[in-house]
Amino acid sequence: MINVLVLSQHSPFDDLYIRDALDMTLIFAAVEQNISWLFTGPAVLALKKQQQPEHIGLKNYFKSIKTLEIYDVENIYVCEKSLLEYGLDKNNLLVPVKALNYQQQHHLISQQQQIVTL
Amino acid sequence: MINVLVLSQHSPFDDLYIRDALDMTLIFAAVEQNISWLFTGPAVLALKKQQQPEHIGLKNYFKSIKTLEIYDVENIYVCEKSLLEYGLDKNNLLVPVKALNYQQQHHLISQQQQIVTL
Amino acid sequence: MARFVLSLHSAPSDHDATQRLIKFADACLSSGHQIDAIFLYQHGVFHASKQLNLASDELPINSLWQQLYDQGVSLMLCVTAAEKRGLDINNTGVFSVAGLAEFAMLASDADKWVQFK
Amino acid sequence: MARFVLSLHSAPSDHDATQRLIKFADACLSSGHQIDAIFLYQHGVFHASKQLNLASDELPINSLWQQLYDQGVSLMLCVTAAEKRGLDINNTGVFSVAGLAEFAMLASDADKWVQFK
């Protein structure tokens, strides 16, 4: 089992970036690797509650993010500074997360075998 | 005849952005509109001399930029601050340009009927 | 009544930009304005790929284009941008293959050109 | 000898990233390393479009992929990413259609995963 980190930096509806990252995260969990997902910058907005893109014809992928726990993806991290930037409260997101400062993000990175930015 | 501005903001080998802007600039000249092309941010690097991308297999589109004068495209503008940022001298670029500060860029924009960012 | 041209610069995978352009076009028409052309440029050319076939819970891109086409809106694929991206310009469905010059003339004639990306 | 997996994330129109991945792959092989897979993901999936056909003064993308294929490198198209982008997954030439799970297993096994974009 290796440690793999998916790093997201794009906003929720910037092309399919977050959806690609979601797929990648779920699949590494499925093949039983120790997967972590880190949201930084505008990517943290993908964890904002009560978004309903289906009302403008877009797929509601937030429902799948909510299922991460069911698939044993527990290591979900967000950049503390980015939460502040977008006025989000870490205790009121779609899923439970750990908020990290830059030093903690560096520590997380240092523990990985593979890192993929999506 | 209307005033049309092409606004470039991408670096020279970021996908085909500059090449698309070049095509658009040339075609508006060909259909006899008053075309201007403004380079800002890393796009100013597309005017740097002596680039030879053919040596790594990429098309040398800088040769076509040099032909802009032949096609009567004379209104080539660059952001003064961006030149400074990338250490370029406005008198030593591929083609003659006018360097503009932000106020002058705003004035240029205010004179246009259509503006396209590419 | 005003005359518009619209251009789409992002790929079909940018569903959000696509639905926005379509809704803007619908609002133009229902407000009594005219759309002289919708032009696919840059990554937008992939909308004319004959392969485009999305899952049923995704934005129904093909039928949205068909609806605009049925209302008589001229949907144009930029041949220069398409060829630079290796797209097959035969068999482009509701999109007509057009030169950049044709679009530039339409854009010069129109009251407004609005880009979507 | 090390084992690599490489992934390509940008479209064929990003000629620069494409030539860089190919040269990195060549250097891997000539240094005696092994490439377990080159994986097309995100906009990279468009490299497997059967339409891809560029002008003669452009990067000869098709023949570069063919050369890697002829050297026995496994070129994989991510089926999930392809379907989300409406790409036809029949007739993908030198690229084999693979599930994300297959790639994830290869990436977990490899010494190094290097992304190109």
Place this chain on the structure above:
Amino acid sequence: MSTLHIFSKPLSYYNTDQLVNLIQPSDQVLLLSDACFATTQFRQLARQLLILADDAKVRDIAINKPDLALSYDDFVALTLSTSHSITW
């Protein structure tokens, strides 16, 4: 002579320095898509922000004074009441 500036991503996607210096008080700033998340960031570009109502609503974003919610019909009208638009 006012310009309509159109954004669809948070401000970090753009060159803030350029925008702060280019955009004039007489210009209009319209937020679409993921730009709607970032009203606080865009406030430095304009006192009043125009926001596409549909895009704000699906993201559960409230539009408060002095900002203005726009329908698609309003968006069309806005492109006609300004001299030209720039989609950044």
Place this chain on the structure above:
Amino acid sequence: MSTLHIFSKPLSYYNTDQLVNLIQPSDQVLLLSDACFATTQFRQLARQLLILADDAKVRDIAINKPDLALSYDDFVALTLSTSHSITW
């Protein structure tokens, strides 16, 4: 335990604040493609920059000390001498 940070665009494409705080003195910073134009900008991330020689050369960019020119073979070796890479 050092990380290889790979860039292919000028620094303005990235989140500078994040990078300045994440990248450590023991890490390596490699510039490819259009990132080669921006050695001055990337200097704030590392004392010594590694630069792909081919990409610098076609852009007519000189590589000066303390920076280091890399061949593709060097690039491959670098991915093996670091713990992992991040292609930003």
